[in-house]
Amino acid sequence: MTQPAPNPAKTAKRDEPELMFFDTPGMDRLAQMVLVMASELHVLRDRVRCMEFMLAEQGHLDVAALEHFQPNDAQAAALASERDAFVSHLMEVLDGRAKSTSGRFPPRSPESRS
Amino acid sequence: MNAPVRATIAFQELIGSVRQHWANQLYPALHERYREIDRGSTPAMTDQAINQVAETPLYHWFAFIERHYQRMKYSDPRWGLAATFESQPDGVRERLAAAESSPYLELDANLDIPDYYREIDIHQHPGNLIGADYDGLMYRASATSIHPNTRRFEAHERFADTVLARRRFRSVLNMGCGFGKCTLPIAARLPEARVTGIDLSGPCLRLAAATLADTSLANVRFAQRDALRSGYADGSFDLVTSTQLLHELPVEDIRRVLRESFRLLEPGGEVMHLDFRPRGRWMEFLLDGHAVRNNEGFMPAFNRLDMHEALGEAGFVNIAIDPFAETEGATRPDWPYWRFPWTLFRAVKPL
Numbered sequence: 001m002t003q004p005a006p007n008p009a010k011t012a013k014r015d016e017p018e019l020m021f022f023d024t025p026g027m028d029r030l031a032q033m034v035l036v037m038a039s040e041l042h043v044l045r046d047r048v049r050c051m052e053f054m055l056a057e058q059g060h061l062d063v064a065a066l067e068h069f070q071p072n073d074a075q076a077a078a079l080a081s082e083r084d085a086f087v088s089h090l091m092e093v094l095d096g097r098a099k100s101t102s103g104r105f106p107p108r109s110p111e112s113r114s
Numbered sequence: 115m116n117a118p119v120r121a122t123i124a125f126q127e128l129i130g131s132v133r134q135h136w137a138n139q140l141y142p143a144l145h146e147r148y149r150e151i152d153r154g155s156t157p158a159m160t161d162q163a164i165n166q167v168a169e170t171p172l173y174h175w176f177a178f179i180e181r182h183y184q185r186m187k188y189s190d191p192r193w194g195l196a197a198t199f200e201s202q203p204d205g206v207r208e209r210l211a212a213a214e215s216s217p218y219l220e221l222d223a224n225l226d227i228p229d230y231y232r233e234i235d236i237h238q239h240p241g242n243l244i245g246a247d248y249d250g251l252m253y254r255a256s257a258t259s260i261h262p263n264t265r266r267f268e269a270h271e272r273f274a275d276t277v278l279a280r281r282r283f284r285s286v287l288n289m290g291c292g293f294g295k296c297t298l299p300i301a302a303r304l305p306e307a308r309v310t311g312i313d314l315s316g317p318c319l320r321l322a323a324a325t326l327a328d329t330s331l332a333n334v335r336f337a338q339r340d341a342l343r344s345g346y347a348d349g350s351f352d353l354v355t356s357t358q359l360l361h362e363l364p365v366e367d368i369r370r371v372l373r374e375s376f377r378l379l380e381p382g383g384e385v386m387h388l389d390f391r392p393r394g395r396w397m398e399f400l401l402d403g404h405a406v407r408n409n410e411g412f413m414p415a416f417n418r419l420d421m422h423e424a425l426g427e428a429g430f431v432n433i434a435i436d437p438f439a440e441t442e443g444a445t446r447p448d449w450p451y452w453r454f455p456w457t458l459f460r461a462v463k464p465l
Binding site: 019021022023028031032035038039042043046047050085089092 | 120121124125128171174175177178181182183186190191192193406407
């Protein structure tokens with residue numbers, strides 16, 4: 001399958017005001033980090049449960065072996081890549097980059113406290 | 115069409131669950147807090163109570179979650195709709211492109227698109243609805259989780275039932291039809307009628323035509339036209355409708371849409387615009403906040419527009435402005451959950 005070229009309109013982080021909802025400095029970004037954590041956790045749990053269902057259905061799941069699993073090099077690299085993506089996803093918000101990819105909203109928000 | 119990967123499905127389902135919790139748990143708690151505080155018998159005391167609620171952590175979280183889960187739904191870098199639809203598998207784009215040659219679709223690449231439509235990403239939809247060929251698909255995917263206590267597009271099905279209950283219209287124009295979520299139910303209920311959907315968004319219209327191709331309906335046409343100046347002849351229709359269009363427009367454009375609706379109707383024809391209308395300061399306050407959080411910049415002005423006067427100014431008579439139940443029981447006074455204040459604006463062109 002040929003991947004289409006990225007569409008600039010969908011990927012550019014256009015200049016938009018960062019809405020602030022909490023009075024405590026930094027709280028909004030911390031709260032966004034929690035949302036990211038929650039979504040990462042949910043997606044992971046969903047995947048593990050799906051995997052368990054599939055393996056159990058096929059009679060392949062050995063829980064004891066899972067506890068002592070040792071990844072080979074390729075598997076370790078895959079795990080590291082996933083881990084890096086997780087950290088990037090989690091931390092992106094801290095420098096304010098995690099704006100909507102949607103664009104500027106003209107009126108200044110009464111909730112924009114920055 | 116290949117399904118999105120499991121992680122994307124899980125993430126988007128999480129967004130839906132959060133929206134449900136927000137509407138059914140968080141909002142009732144916030145409303146209860148407001149009712150505890152608001153003992154005012156004057157508008158000033160009500161405003162004072164609202165200001166007090168607006169400073170509570172509960173409201174801060176309510177507002178924060180509305181803003182950021184909508185942002186994440188579209189723009190999350192891993193599983194958001196923009197990232198998901200950017201990498202659609204082969205076949206999807208081709209199917210939408212094929213819809214361009216549908217005899218039921220008329221596109222206009224030279225249509226004059228208003229500046230605000232290009233500049234404001236309504237609903238936090240990146241690039242609005244004209245940036246990419248899959249915008250219609252994104253919009254449809256997003257729209258399914260906005261109204262958590264209704265079935266998928268239930269409001270639009272019920273609106274089509276309302277249309278049918280009025281009379282057997284023969285020629286219907288659906289302004290701002292998007293991907294046809296209201297046009298197609300109306301056409302299905304009025305097979306003898308000619309039903310036309312118009313919209314500014316080419317991507318949405320392609321999806322509408324592709325969806326139409328999966329039905330046996332032959333009485334529908336979609337066209338890329340501006341509801342302010344549709345180009346159809348005077349008196350071409352006996353019903354002009356829209357759903358959730360007016361609040362997206364500047365006030366002057368709303369008035370133009372009403373005048374255009376009037377012009378397009380034959381004498382005795384009816385206009386039925388389904389939109390929102392807050393009743394009371396509390397709902398007005400919530401919608402003002404929603405407008406900011408969801409990039410719907412013209413909504414506050416629409417909420418304050420005297421629609422009875424505006425319809426009358428356009429020439430209409432028998433004007434009726436009534437609450438509309440998007441699902442059974444939603445307009446009951448004791449309905450506890452968050453809902454938009456759906457309202458049907460209806461009027462008649464005099465004979």
